[in-house]
Amino acid sequence: MNSNTEPTDDRVDDAFDRGHDADQQESAGQETSADATPSILAERDRYLELARRTQADFENYQKRVRRDMESERRYAYLPILGDLLPVLDNLERALQSAPTDESSQGFVAGVRLLHKQWLDVLDKHHITKVPTDGQPFDVNIHEAVMQQPSANHPPMTVLHTVRTGYQLHDRIVRPAQVIVSATPTS
Numbered sequence: 001m002n003s004n005t006e007p008t009d010d011r012v013d014d015a016f017d018r019g020h021d022a023d024q025q026e027s028a029g030q031e032t033s034a035d036a037t038p039s040i041l042a043e044r045d046r047y048l049e050l051a052r053r054t055q056a057d058f059e060n061y062q063k064r065v066r067r068d069m070e071s072e073r074r075y076a077y078l079p080i081l082g083d084l085l086p087v088l089d090n091l092e093r094a095l096q097s098a099p100t101d102e103s104s105q106g107f108v109a110g111v112r113l114l115h116k117q118w119l120d121v122l123d124k125h126h127i128t129k130v131p132t133d134g135q136p137f138d139v140n141i142h143e144a145v146m147q148q149p150s151a152n153h154p155p156m157t158v159l160h161t162v163r164t165g166y167q168l169h170d171r172i173v174r175p176a177q178v179i180v181s182a183t184p185t186s
Contacts, residue, residue, distance in 0.1 A: 074169060075168060075169070075171055077125060077127070077168055078168060078171070078173060081127065081166065081168065081173045081174075082173065082174070085166060085173070085174055088115075088118055088122075089163065089164070091111070091114065091115050091118065092115065092164075094111060095108070095111055095112060095115060098111065122166070125168075126168060126169050127166055127167070127168050127173065128166065128167055129164055129165065129166060129176075130142070130164070130165030130166060130167055130172070130175065130176040132158045132161040132164075132165070132176045132178055133158055133159070133160065133161060134157065134158065135157070135158050136154075136156060136157055136158070137156040137157065137158055137178070137180045140172065140175075141165060141167070141172055141175055141176065142158060142165070142175055142176050142177075142178045142180075143165075143175040143176065143177045143178065144178060144179075144180045145162050145177045145178065145179065146162075146179045146180075147179070147180055147181070147182040148160075148179050148180070148181060148182060149181070149182050149183065149184040149185060150181035150182070150184065151184050153181040154181065155181055155182055155183050156180055156181065156182075157180065157181045158176075158178045158179070158180055158181075159178075159179045159180060159181050160178065160179040161176055161177070161178055162177040162178060162179060163176065163177040164176060165177070
């Protein structure tokens, strides 16, 4: 019987040891989770803040893309305008040098209508002439090609337009080439 009792005692001791070890681990786990709670909360807060910042960055990105696309649509005519404006300049030169004799008046009237149509199309698409004559010189919208002494105008006033400038909405397509006044030399 002794032989039967000894193994039973060993089994009981082993079970006790296993239970005691499990209790120690459980209480150690509770201490760890109690100690870890502030660090887990801090880590959670860090991730929440990161998620908020990421969401805000994404919303800002969407707004920027929307704004860029709107700007692209608004100024989509710029490249073709650069190519078409010299054609309009030549049309205006043709009108300035048009013959005044009776036989060509019909032709000149047709060219004037064509010129008016060009200007109407530009106006329809918010393309306007840069203000020049009599205006103070502005480097943002004017390009000075010459200075001319003038006692009748304050210095740096636009006296004459050499080449018309145009703007699309608020953006300059081509600056106006102008002659500006200078102080007369005595």
